[in-house]
Amino acid sequence: MVHHLVLEAFVCPRPPDRVCCHNDGNASNNRIENLRWDTHLSNTLDKAKHGTQPRGEAMSTAKLKEWQVLEIRRLHSEGVSVPRLAKEYGVRPGTIRKVVKRQSWTHLP
Incomplete structure (x- = not known):
């Protein structure tokens, strides 16, 4: 470089x-x-x-899209379990937990 x-x-x-x-x-x-x-x-x-x-989808290691993060948060608030969301989105439960607790994707509402 x-x-x-x-x-x-x-x-x-x-x-x-x-x-x-x-x-x-x-x-x-x-x-x-x-x-x-x-x-x-x-x-x-x-x-x-x-x-x-880089944040969100701009990160080369991002496993989810921004729209998916918003959807995961909505579904979890409606009672869908972490394990079920993890299975549906093809990520680990820990990833889902961080999303719903706003420990990741913090720039999104």
């Missing part, structure tokens, strides 16, 4: 346990003054601050 090459060429080789961070949150801004080596945690906090952290 270009940002890694810029840092390695003009700053230093990648230190252990460090990732490339964009100070302004714009991943296409690869100017040296916009880049730094930092921790994964700092990069995650930057993404939250800049609003660039």
